[in-house]
Amino acid sequence: MLTLFHHPLYASCRFVRIALGEYGEEVSLIEERPWTRRKEFLALNPAGNIPVLLAEGDHPLVGASTIAEYLDETRGVFQRERRLMAEDPFARAEIRRLMDWYLVKTEAEVTKHLVHERALKPLMGGEGAPDSGAIRAARANVRQHLKYTNWLAATRDWLAGPKLSYADVAAAATFSILDYMGEIDWREFEAARDWYSRMKSRPSFRPLLAERVRGLAPASHYADIDF
Amino acid sequence: MLTLFHHPLYASCRFVRIALGEYGEEVSLIEERPWTRRKEFLALNPAGNIPVLLAEGDHPLVGASTIAEYLDETRGVFQRERRLMAEDPFARAEIRRLMDWYLVKTEAEVTKHLVHERALKPLMGGEGAPDSGAIRAARANVRQHLKYTNWLAATRDWLAGPKLSYADVAAAATFSILDYMGEIDWREFEAARDWYSRMKSRPSFRPLLAERVRGLAPASHYADIDF
Structure with missing residues (x-):
C-alpha cells in the first residue's frame, strides 16, 4: 500500500488524498508536522516539506505536483473517463x-496565513498570539x-474545461480547508458554490468531510452537501 | 516564433531560456516588470507572474514548470539524447x-531576497533602502x-542522474543570477563548480553570459568558463 506523509490543514496534502x-x-x-523538522522525515525529504508519498518500493515522491504527475503516468494514463489530466498539451498546461x-498562489496569499495564524500557532508553541493584520489581509x-x-465555474463545466481534473482537485482541497475554518461566504458566488457542492458529493471527498482537527471545530455547514 | 515574457533577474525565466x-x-x-501589473500582461496571465511563453497560436503558457512540461510534450519527447526529461516515472519525479x-525553495530562501533587495528595489522606486537583515539571512x-x-554533483554525473536534465537547467539558472551578483564563493564547493563550469560552456548558456543588467555590473568572473 502507498503511504502518505501529510497534515490535515495543508491543501497540497488534501489534494493528494x-x-x-x-x-x-x-x-x-x-x-x-513539518515545522518540527523530524530527523527521520528529513532523511526521506531533505527539503522538509509535505506531502511526501512513499510509492512502490517505498520510493519517496516529494510535493503535490510531482506526485500528481507520477500518479498520472502510473495510473491516470490507464484510465479513460476518470483520468485527472487531459491528453492535449494545451489542455494539460491549463x-x-x-x-x-x-x-501556490492561493496558498501564499490566503491559505497559509489563515492556517498558520488561526490553527498552527497554538500547536507550535512559543509563536505568540495570532497576527490580526495577516488574518485581515x-x-x-x-x-x-x-x-x-x-x-x-460559470464559464466551464469544470474549472479547467469539460472534464474533472487536477485543477478541480487543487481548488477543492484549498477551499475545503478555508470552509472548515468558516472563512468562506458562499452566498455571492453561486457558480463556485454549485461546483464545490459537486466536488463535496464525490466519494473521494468523504474522508475529508468526516475528519476533525483537534482544537478547531469546523463551520456548521462544513460537511453538508447542501450548504 | 515563440515569444517569452521574462525578466533577466528571475531564475524561472532564465530556466525557460x-x-x-x-x-x-x-x-x-x-x-x-511584473511588479507594475501591466494591464495587457494581466489579460494574458491574470496571476501576473512570469515567465509566460506564447506558444503556437499565441497560446499563453504560465510558469516555469508548466512551460517545461509543455516543451517536453511537444519537443523533448521527439529528441533522444537531448531530451531534458527522463522516461522512467521515478527518474521524472527526481x-x-x-x-x-x-x-521554488532556493528562490524563496535565497534568490528572491537578494535580487529584490540588491537589484529590484532601486528599479521599483519608493521601496526604501535595502534590508540588510534580509540580505544577511x-x-x-x-x-x-x-x-x-x-x-x-559529487555523487551523480548530472544533478538528477546520468543525463543532463531540467534539474541542471533549474540549478544553473538560479546560480547564474547569484553568480552575476557576486554572491557565490565557489572555492569550497569543487564538485558544484565543475558542474557549473560544464553548464556555462553549453551554447544555450551563452546569451545569458553576454547579458548585462542596467545599473548592476556582474562579478568579474561571471562570464568566464574557467573561474
Whole structure:
C-alpha cells in the first residue's frame, strides 16, 4: 500500500488524498508536522516539506505536483473517463496553471496565513498570539480567489474545461480547508458554490468531510452537501 | 516564433531560456516588470507572474514548470539524447523534485531576497533602502544550497542522474543570477563548480553570459568558463 506523509490543514496534502481517492488507491496516512523538522522525515525529504508519498518500493515522491504527475503516468494514463489530466498539451498546461494557482498562489496569499495564524500557532508553541493584520489581509484576498473561481465555474463545466481534473482537485482541497475554518461566504458566488457542492458529493471527498482537527471545530455547514 | 515574457533577474525565466536553447528553439524576448501589473500582461496571465511563453497560436503558457512540461510534450519527447526529461516515472519525479528545489525553495530562501533587495528595489522606486537583515539571512542560506548541490554533483554525473536534465537547467539558472551578483564563493564547493563550469560552456548558456543588467555590473568572473 502507498503511504502518505501529510497534515490535515495543508491543501497540497488534501489534494493528494482526493486524487488517490479518485483513482481508487488506498493509502496509509502518517501525520507529519513539518515545522518540527523530524530527523527521520528529513532523511526521506531533505527539503522538509509535505506531502511526501512513499510509492512502490517505498520510493519517496516529494510535493503535490510531482506526485500528481507520477500518479498520472502510473495510473491516470490507464484510465479513460476518470483520468485527472487531459491528453492535449494545451489542455494539460491549463490544468497545471490552475493547480499552481490554488496550491501556490492561493496558498501564499490566503491559505497559509489563515492556517498558520488561526490553527498552527497554538500547536507550535512559543509563536505568540495570532497576527490580526495577516488574518485581515488574507481575508481580503479570499474574495478575489473566490471571484476568479466563480468565473471559471460559470464559464466551464469544470474549472479547467469539460472534464474533472487536477485543477478541480487543487481548488477543492484549498477551499475545503478555508470552509472548515468558516472563512468562506458562499452566498455571492453561486457558480463556485454549485461546483464545490459537486466536488463535496464525490466519494473521494468523504474522508475529508468526516475528519476533525483537534482544537478547531469546523463551520456548521462544513460537511453538508447542501450548504 | 515563440515569444517569452521574462525578466533577466528571475531564475524561472532564465530556466525557460536555457531549455529553449537546448531544444534549438529561437524565441523573441519581451522584458516584463511584473511588479507594475501591466494591464495587457494581466489579460494574458491574470496571476501576473512570469515567465509566460506564447506558444503556437499565441497560446499563453504560465510558469516555469508548466512551460517545461509543455516543451517536453511537444519537443523533448521527439529528441533522444537531448531530451531534458527522463522516461522512467521515478527518474521524472527526481527531476521534478529538483526543479522545484531550485525554482521554488532556493528562490524563496535565497534568490528572491537578494535580487529584490540588491537589484529590484532601486528599479521599483519608493521601496526604501535595502534590508540588510534580509540580505544577511539569504547569504547564510546560499551556503546550504551550494552544499546540497555540491553533494549532488559529487555523487551523480548530472544533478538528477546520468543525463543532463531540467534539474541542471533549474540549478544553473538560479546560480547564474547569484553568480552575476557576486554572491557565490565557489572555492569550497569543487564538485558544484565543475558542474557549473560544464553548464556555462553549453551554447544555450551563452546569451545569458553576454547579458548585462542596467545599473548592476556582474562579478568579474561571471562570464568566464574557467573561474
